[in-house]
Amino acid sequence: MAELTIAFVDLTGSVSVFETLGNDRxxxxxxxxxxxxxxxxxxxxxxxxxxxxxxxxLSFTNNQLAVECMMHIQQEHAQRVAQWPSRLKLLMQVxxxxxxxxxxxxxxxxxxxxxxxxxxxxxxxxQILVTDQVIRNLTSRQAVRSRSLGPMRIKGRVEPCEVFxxxxxxxxLSEFLTLPSDLHAIxxxxxxxxxxxxxxxxDDKRVFKMTDLPIKIGRIPExxxxxNDPRVSRLHATLDIRSGNxxxxxxxxxxxxVRFSGSDxxxxxxxxxxxxxxxxxxxxxxxxxxxxSPMIKFRLLDGSMNLNNNVLFS
Numbered sequence: 179m180a181e182l183t184i185a186f187v188d189l190t191g192s193v194s195v196f197e198t199l200g201n202d203r204x205x206x207x208x209x210x211x212x213x214x215x216x217x218x219x220x221x222x223x224x225x226x227x228x229x230x231x232x233x234x235x236l237s238f239t240n241n242q243l244a245v246e247c248m249m250h251i252q253q254e255h256a257q258r259v260a261q262w263p264s265r266l267k268l269l270m271q272v273x274x275x276x277x278x279x280x281x282x283x284x285x286x287x288x289x290x291x292x293x294x295x296x297x298x299x300x301x302x303x304x305q306i307l308v309t310d311q312v313i314r315n316l317t318s319r320q321a322v323r324s325r326s327l328g329p330m331r332i333k334g335r336v337e338p339c340e341v342f343x344x345x346x347x348x349x350x351l352s353e354f355l356t357l358p359s360d361l362h363a364i365x366x367x368x369x370x371x372x373x374x375x376x377x378x379x380x381d382d383k384r385v386f387k388m389t390d391l392p393i394k395i396g397r398i399p400e401x402x403x404x405x406n407d408p409r410v411s412r413l414h415a416t417l418d419i420r421s422g423n424x425x426x427x428x429x430x431x432x433x434x435x436v437r438f439s440g441s442d443x444x445x446x447x448x449x450x451x452x453x454x455x456x457x458x459x460x461x462x463x464x465x466x467x468x469x470x471s472p473m474i475k476f477r478l479l480d481g482s483m484n485l486n487n488n489v490l491f492s
Contacts (some may be wrong), residue, residue, distance in 0.1 A: 183244035183276040183312060184290045186298035187215050187251070188233040191444035194265045208232050211268055215251060222247035227286050233298075234377065237286055241276055241315040242285075245322055248272050248306050249346040256304065260484070261409040264442050273297025274308040276315055293339060294333050302455050303443045306344035313342050327423045327453065343455075375417070375424055375454070379405050392418035395462075395474070407472040409463030417454075424454040435461040454478065 189208060196204040212234050216226040219236040227235040238244035252270060259267050275297065277290035290311075297307040307327070317324055323345045329338035349369045359374045377395075384403060386393055393402035396413040404412070411430035418425050428434040428447035436445040438458035444466060445452050457477045464471035 179278045179280055179288070180239070181277065182279045182286070182290065183238040183241045183274060183315075184279065184286065184294040185219070185236045185238065186233065186273045186294045187248070188230075188271050188298045188447075189268045190271055190303045191268050192232045193444070194442055195268060196417055198265045208268065208487075215270075218251050218254075222250070235286070235291075235295075237279065241312060242317045242321075243346065244274065245306075245308070245312065245316065248274065249322070249344060250359070252304060252306065252346045266485055267442070269303035269441070269443060271298055271301035271303055272306040273299070273301055274306065274312050276311040289335070293332055293335070297341065299342075300330070300453055302438060302450060302453065303441050304347075305455070306346060308342050308344055310340040310342065322419070330425070330451075358456065373479045376477040376479055377403055377417075377456070377474055378476070379472070381401075385479070388419050390414050394435070405462060405472050405474060407463065410472055411463070414462055415460075422440065423467055425451050426454055427451045430463065432463045433465075435465045436464075437461075437466060 189211065190436060192204070192208060195207060195325060198204075208231075209250065212229055212232070215234045216236070217233070219226060219238075222238070223240055224236045224238045224244065224247060228238050230428070238247070252272070257440055259269070273294045273296065275290040275293035277288060279286050279288040279290055293309060297309070299406065301307045308324070313324060322331070324342040327341045327343055327346060330341050332339050374385050376383070376385045378384075382404075386402075390402075393416070394413050395403045395405060395415045395417060397404065397406055397408075397410045398412045409432060411432070414428075414430040415434055416427045416429060418427065426447070428449055428451075434447040436447065436452050436454070436458060437443070438456050446465075454476065459473050459475045461468075461471045461473050466473070
């Protein structure tokens, strides 16, 4: 076994690209982009383990170079797509983990591989989510800014894993971002900069404080937020908070779809979880492409806002 840093890079937005360009042109565009990702990984002494259609699995011996590579890929790609039409934008969501990895016939197996893949699923477009082991093994932390998202339950693992978001954008230099010179104990939820979450469906507008969570969203009256539509499961989803970060977990029969403001990319959930990192909307029981699907909107509230059940969307 070898200790490696594993990076999963998944492309988001491919559905609209295929709809716009057609199968042949879209396939060529996706292939060019994944090949570029692989080549960039090799420039940083990484190894392309395998191509995954619209994603790439890479391994790195050098943890510092692995993180710097993912930041570089996000930065360079962001500049390239800045002027692209929104329907043609292929964005990247990255998950990274470090640990002992078994290499067999050119493939990789182990907890780090599974966790990196799971974090890639949880990440939003243009995000890099990493485990605490990736942060701990940085040799030059001054070059990397990160923010702790607290402990998360990763499918297949018994113990929660503390997850960090790498802030690669030059403009992301605020008081909320710190150089991780020391890893502190997992923060208490009361330290969050969020003051609650506002949820809206038809004429029902509700604000839930952190102390109200977790809540169930579903069709039955016993749910804390009721969406009365036959496509919505009795208890369709759970909205929870972990260290001040909101997490939506799908518990439905037909699935849940999440779309964040300012992005056409959609996160599809089937008995999975998703970080609600910014405002957006949720389609329940049917995807956004079905315009009749029940959709709820949500808004993350700043801690300085006055929380009451009469707050409306602006």
